[in-house]
Amino acid sequence: MKNVFKPASRLNLPVYPFADLERKASAIRNSGKSLYNLSIGDPDNVPPDFVVDAVKKTLDNPQSHFYPSSRGDQEVRKSVARWFKGRFSVSINPETQVCITIGSKEALCQIAKAVVNPGDIVAVPDPSYPVYHRAGCQFVGGRCMTIPLSVENNFLPDISSISDYNVKLLYLNYPNNPTGAEASDAFLSELGKLVDNNPEMTLAYDMAYSEMYFCSPPRSILEFTPNAIEFHSLSKMASATGYRIGFAVGEPERIAALIKVKEEIDSGAPYPFQIALSAMLNAYNGVKPPDELNVDRKIYQNRKLSLAASLEKLGLSVYHSNATFYLWFFIGKDEMPFINKALEKGLLLTPGSGFGKYGKGWVRASVTAPHTDIEAAANIIANMSI
Numbered sequence: 001m002k003n004v005f006k007p008a009s010r011l012n013l014p015v016y017p018f019a020d021l022e023r024k025a026s027a028i029r030n031s032g033k034s035l036y037n038l039s040i041g042d043p044d045n046v047p048p049d050f051v052v053d054a055v056k057k058t059l060d061n062p063q064s065h066f067y068p069s070s071r072g073d074q075e076v077r078k079s080v081a082r083w084f085k086g087r088f089s090v091s092i093n094p095e096t097q098v099c100i101t102i103g104s105k106e107a108l109c110q111i112a113k114a115v116v117n118p119g120d121i122v123a124v125p126d127p128s129y130p131v132y133h134r135a136g137c138q139f140v141g142g143r144c145m146t147i148p149l150s151v152e153n154n155f156l157p158d159i160s161s162i163s164d165y166n167v168k169l170l171y172l173n174y175p176n177n178p179t180g181a182e183a184s185d186a187f188l189s190e191l192g193k194l195v196d197n198n199p200e201m202t203l204a205y206d207m208a209y210s211e212m213y214f215c216s217p218p219r220s221i222l223e224f225t226p227n228a229i230e231f232h233s234l235s236k237m238a239s240a241t242g243y244r245i246g247f248a249v250g251e252p253e254r255i256a257a258l259i260k261v262k263e264e265i266d267s268g269a270p271y272p273f274q275i276a277l278s279a280m281l282n283a284y285n286g287v288k289p290p291d292e293l294n295v296d297r298k299i300y301q302n303r304k305l306s307l308a309a310s311l312e313k314l315g316l317s318v319y320h321s322n323a324t325f326y327l328w329f330f331i332g333k334d335e336m337p338f339i340n341k342a343l344e345k346g347l348l349l350t351p352g353s354g355f356g357k358y359g360k361g362w363v364r365a366s367v368t369a370p371h372t373d374i375e376a377a378a379n380i381i382a383n384m385s386i
């Protein structure tokens with residue numbers, strides 16, 4: 001029988017940039033060649049023992065065998081509220097302002113289902129995490145409005161003209177992937193005013209990297225306005241991307257809408273991983289994280305500084321930031337010849353254009369690999385004629 005199957009038109013997306021890179025990487029590995037992979041933001045450090053133990057112990061709790069709730073366990077939501085108060089000095093109500101999520105990626109997609117109607121404008125920074133304009137806009141029939149980010153503005157967008165458009169959903173992300181940029185207080189204060197003056201707009205503020213900082217702790221948008229919704233994750237905080245656990249916090253009606261979508265689609269995050277999240281958050285003392293996280297931060301910071309120094313010796317222009325494990329550097333007009341040449345030599349990096357057209361010419365190196373790999377990567381780049 002002739003196969004007449006056609007996927008839905010919403011799947012007419014260019015190949016997911018990281019999936020494409022992963023395929024190329026496995027082809028190289030399968031050919032037996034060695035590969036240094038600085039392309040994926042998947043921490044190579046391990047979760048703290050007490051977080052792993054929390055999962056193990058909870059598996060024996062009969063509650064783990066039942067369906068969890070879509071909004072998340074009540075005690076875990078209380079841990080989130082306590083953490084939020086200690087970390088950001090913001091009081092949130094665990095009953096109405098918290099939703100436990102299956103990592104932050106799913107929630108960043110589901111919020112679009114909760115607020116966007118077909119034809120509505122979704123404002124997305126460029127470069128940015130591809131999920132915003134793909135699942136966050138295209139999947140829901142939104143119209144994507146690009147907000148350019150440039151090095152001249154420290155990768156903070158000019159939001160002064162957003163009120164001129166009828167933006168329904170605005171995605172922003174600081175500390176930022178792919179650039180590593182951090183939001184200044186002045187920017188957050190301006191953003192808070194924008195949100196307050198545009199009550200029909202939803203700001204989805206992505207803080208997946210809130211704990212991956214080396215200098216001053218990034219601030220929450222909820223310190224500046226109660227009207228936004230913010231997304232957090234255990235993934236990078238505890239080197240636990242496989243646990244798939246995170247949370248959304250903020251304005252109650254938007255949280256309720258997100259929960260409503262989740263009730264239709266999933267049955268909540270697995271209980272043992274909710275408890276792992278709670279264990280990590282409870283280990284904070286105010287802003288101060290458990291020692292394990294400080295150790296991880298130091299490792300990433302040293303790797304980032306060392307790679308930056310090597311690249312600068314070669315005359316490359318590096319964007320210096322005090323957050324995330326990404327190093328963002330400029331190659332020239334088009335980064336693809338550089339990316340391809342590096343791949344031939346066994347080094348996988350992420351092309352900036354995978355994050356949008358304003359990322360063209362830039363390259364992202366994720367320092368989530370051992371220091372020896374970072375040194376090997378620097379040597380490979382040094383031996384390439386750039």
Ligand SMILES: Cc1ncc(COP(=O)(O)O)c(C=O)c1O
Nearest residue numbers: 103104105129177208233235246
């Ligand atoms: C900016 C940003 N937001 C969200 C996520 C999703 O993380 P998770 O779903 O593991 O919480 C990522 C993952 O790389 C990211 O880079």
